[in-house]
Amino acid sequence: MEEVDNIIIHTLRQIGCNLNESVLSLKEFTTDNVIEATSTCLRVINDANQFSRTLPPSMSARFRLGTGLAQACQELGFNGVIGYQTFLYPTEGDIRTLFMFLVERLPKESAEAADEPMGGAILLNRRIASELSKILAGTWIPPFCKRSGICWSGKDGKTWHREGVKGVHPFRSSPLKYPKGLGDLTRKISKDAKQYYDSSAMPLITSQPPSRHNISDSILEANSLKVSSDMEWENEWNHSGLASGLTPEEYKAKKQERLLKKLSKNIQAEVQKANVESSRLNKQDFNEMIREISEQNVSAGHEHVGSRFTRSEKLQFTQDEEKELAAVAAMTENAGAKIDTEEEIQARRKEEIDAMQGRLTELTSRLEGLEIDMRKFTATVEQAQEQTEFLQRKNKEEEDAYKVRKRTADLLPDASNNIAKLETVVESSSTRLITLAKQWEEHRKPLIEQYREMKALNSTRLSEAQKKIEQIRNLREKMKETVEEVRNRDDLLKDLVTEYQNMVKDVNRSAYTKRILEIVANIKKQKNDIDKV
């Protein structure tokens, strides 16, 4: 019975009973122990069973608690004799049968949970817990005794934890440059690139970040950036790249072209939209300016009512012009009379400017008229050229017709003879045609056959290629799956190993096996007895 007691006490301790270390068998159980163990068991089996775990002082309360416990046990299906006296005045045999029953009824969830592999979350929690307990166990160190906020501890001084915020800096990364493709001898690297890699112009990656703190940040960022972009490319290649039947470089070039086209289209559309809008805006906002500009250069103003850029350019230009004019005026002014007052000079300048402006507009309008004339003339010249061409063509046609007619007219006098001659000519030409057709047919046949063969071959090859591509894709998928599986298995193995290490090597194992053996022996005995009967 000792093993049974061991198992029961072990189980009771596991579910949280406060049993004294010295308690080794059920014989030593006091009333308190029995009450506590029973109520705990009942609570674990069913949460609704809320009995007091301690023995109440008053006799009636004790009686009520005992009856309640007994009733709960009976409800669970306990067959033996049970009442308040079982708990208040326990005998060893009674409570043994009772506890054996209760222990069997305990939910097996905890056992099942142990069988399942522990998830990453549990492991993480455990690690957090162990780290916390380690830190809690450590001694406090004043902040000025810590090198950049880190406490080193452990026997070899190799475990650490962070305390405080000294030496902490936020994540800040910078782009890194590094040589590529030197390991692959089959791939050609341009001479310039190689020279650049070898020269001191390319720094080592750790000297590239602006601050020493940010070396690791930059490297981590560069790595994850590259990894994710590689993954993206792999995905795309598997999805659409393989099916296109192009080499990776071709595929990339094609994609680039497509994207550029799309981009330029979008930009053009946006620019047009912006132009329309800006012209509207400009009309409202810079009405004055427009008038000025249209005065300056009417034709140009008509041609591009558009972009702000051209407008500002024009504005600048006219301003420059004005400045120049003013300078010229000032010079003449200076040469003439220096005694004039400022205002007079200004007035005169203005007049001169106006006159000049007037002349300028006149000239531009004349120029414009001339341009229009010129355009007209070129148009008429073109028209005339077209006409002459047409006439020349007509002339040629008519000449041909005339020649034919002349020949027929020449043949007319000796009509019958000529007709016969003509007929022979026609006949000979028709026979020649027929022979030619035959010859052509002869040549054509093998060629057509060859063509058909080639076509068939090509189609089979295409389908084969498609099949191969399909195969490749399948293989890749399989590869990925297997890799995933391997990784999962690895994780599982790791989890299990840590779990195994963390597991309490149960002392009770021998007890259990002994009990099992006992039961087996009992069964054998019973069987023998039954056989005898």
Place this chain on the structure above:
Amino acid sequence: MDINHDAQEGLQLCGESVRIPEKSFKKLVEITFDIILGKKDETSFDASNTLDSVNPGTLKEAYYGLVTLVIEAVKTDSSLTDISSYLEECKWDSDRIEYLNKVFSGTRPDIQALLSSTRTVFPHIVDVDWRLDYYVKNKYLDKVNKPTYLISLKTEESNKNGYSDVEFSCSMEQLQDLVGKLKDACKSLEKASQM
């Protein structure tokens, strides 16, 4: 541990004894770890004669691969067996793997501590000053007679030397409440550590 193809290529270069002879390799590993830990700077590459035989471009790429491997391995807390199997894939021979593992296991905590310094943090309380004032009376009341605590928390900030103050005053009940909360926090921390 995910390492990009470029860095992997660098690591392969690092494992080729034709490109990087044994002696240079050891020196390279040594310098790499010293630079990561900030014990040396990049000039030690020029100072070392053993690395002269290596083509500078190759050296840069190998160095890039090595630095990425070390930092990534520390970040993901990869085990030595993981690293070894990865390096075997990169065609390293067992001597080199062993040497790297030896150096790596010796410096891992230091690099971990280094990486742990990348973070954003709240100010950290390191000390406290307090004063107990007794509030006797004011213009309206002749008798107030209440204690007032003036608390000044000294905090440490990452980008500052010395300490800053967080000051507040509170009544006795408020202080008791605060102390209770702190005790709760301690208790839950203890509970969390006993999982």
